[in-house]
């Protein structure tokens with residue numbers, strides 16, 4: 374038997390850092406939402422007890438360092454599962470891009486194995502286990518739209534933002550999240566985004582207000598390390614995006630537009646200028662139906 378799970382990417386509509394914590398992590402307040410760019414995780418039941426993993430991409434580790442592998446190993450250990458699994462990751466989300474690709478693969482693995490191994494865990498229980506793997510994993514378990522606080526694991530669900538197009542542009546290189554947080558000087562943050570204003574804009578389904586309140590305190594840090602992020606942002610605005618922001622720790626920049634024709638114009642304008650460019654839909658909700666799809670061979 375095998376199960377197929379979609380692992381969608383997220384973008385940060387806001388990312389604020391409140392302070393550095395004694396445990397070395399940063400206390401965050403961010404609004405995140407799911408977009409229609411996803412990896413696919415196939416989980417194939419095996420009778421031997423080992424976990425094996427392959428991916429269509431050579432850019433991710435194909436062993437126990439992979440976050441999907443770590444999710445399976447943690448679940449197996451915590452629940453005392455005797456069965457094994459072969460994990461195949463069809464990679465579509467750019468790696469080390471600020472789009473939570475690895476975290477979403479881990480989350481999809483948790484959701485899928487909960488079914489494959491008949492564990493009967495709730496999403497909240499899966500999210501709690503996921504928090505041990507990475508700060509973005511709990512959000513990715515639930516997907517949709519939410520405010521994330523704490524290390525990223527304290528979630529308050531929000532309604533989906535109004536439908537629009539999201540143009541994602543990633544420079545050729547990736548960035549290390551730890552590096553970006555390491556360079557951030559919390560007492561020198563010049564402009565904090567208003568999480569409250571973004572929540573209100575989403576609740577009112579107000580597209581203009583959402584664009585007005587986009588903000589990410591990590592953006593200047595990553596721009597300092599990689600000036601092309603600023604150039605991509607400028608180009609996006611020049612080609613007609615309504616709002617532009619770097620997602621997570623970057624380096625991916627996203628631009629929001631209402632109409633498909635405008636999204637295409639942006640893609641054409643940015644192609645050749647940066648590594649990868651995609652026009653995708655803002656989803657804001659979990660992939661209904663698709664996540665629950667079980668195929669039996």
Ligand SMILES: C[C@](O)(CO)[C@H](O)COP(=O)(O)OP(=O)(O)OC[C@H]1O[C@@H](n2ccc(N)nc2=O)[C@H](O)[C@@H]1O
Pocket residue numbers: 385388397398399400401403471473476506507508509510523524525550551552554555621622
């Ligand atoms: C930047 C974001 O993507 C925003 O969604 C996340 O905060 C990062 O989530 P993630 O990649 O799952 O992060 P983790 O794997 O937990 O942490 C990677 C590194 O980022 C830093 N980190 C992460 C989260 C947090 N609240 N404070 C931190 O300082 C730490 O140095 C940590 O070692």
Ligand SMILES: Nc1ncnc2c1ncn2[C@@H]1O[C@H](COP(=O)(O)OP(=O)(O)OP(=O)(O)O)[C@@H](O)[C@H]1O
Pocket residue numbers: 432433434438439440441462467468469470471472473474475476478479509548550621622623
């Ligand atoms: N399944 C996976 N997919 C992508 N990267 C993975 C995976 N497993 C482990 N990694 C490693 O994790 C690192 C971060 O990759 P990822 O694509 O998750 O970054 P990201 O999009 O910046 O994440 P976030 O937004 O959560 O900080 C990479 O260096 C990669 O080698």
